[in-house]
Amino acid sequence: MSLNDAESRDSNVQVDAVAGASARQPDLADPRLVLTLLEADQVVAAKRQSHFGQRRLSAGVRALLWGLRVYVVVMLVIVLISVLRSAHVIR
Numbered sequence: 001m002s003l004n005d006a007e008s009r010d011s012n013v014q015v016d017a018v019a020g021a022s023a024r025q026p027d028l029a030d031p032r033l034v035l036t037l038l039e040a041d042q043v044v045a046a047k048r049q050s051h052f053g054q055r056r057l058s059a060g061v062r063a064l065l066w067g068l069r070v071y072v073v074v075m076l077v078i079v080l081i082s083v084l085r086s087a088h089v090i091r
Contacts, residue, residue: 026033035043057065084090 026037028034038046081090
């Protein structure tokens with residue numbers, strides 16, 4: 001048996017292993033696997049189709065969010081006043 005025969009046999013084993021791996025059907029129930037199989041434009045199109053839109057929020061949640069917005073604005077004003085006082089711009 002020559003060196004070329006051994007290399008040929010090794011390459012045939014590798015080809016058979018690759019062919020055997022591709023002969024199995026992928027598990028398409030796994031969304032991560034499906035995303036890896038799609039092209040980039042297909043992924044973008046799929047994400048555009050699955051847009052859920054805005055969700056209806058209860059009155060309590062809306063009040064909480066508005067309260068947080070007001071809190072952030074008040075804190076920004078307090079920090080701005082503090083910075084301006086430390087820079088002696090205002091007394």
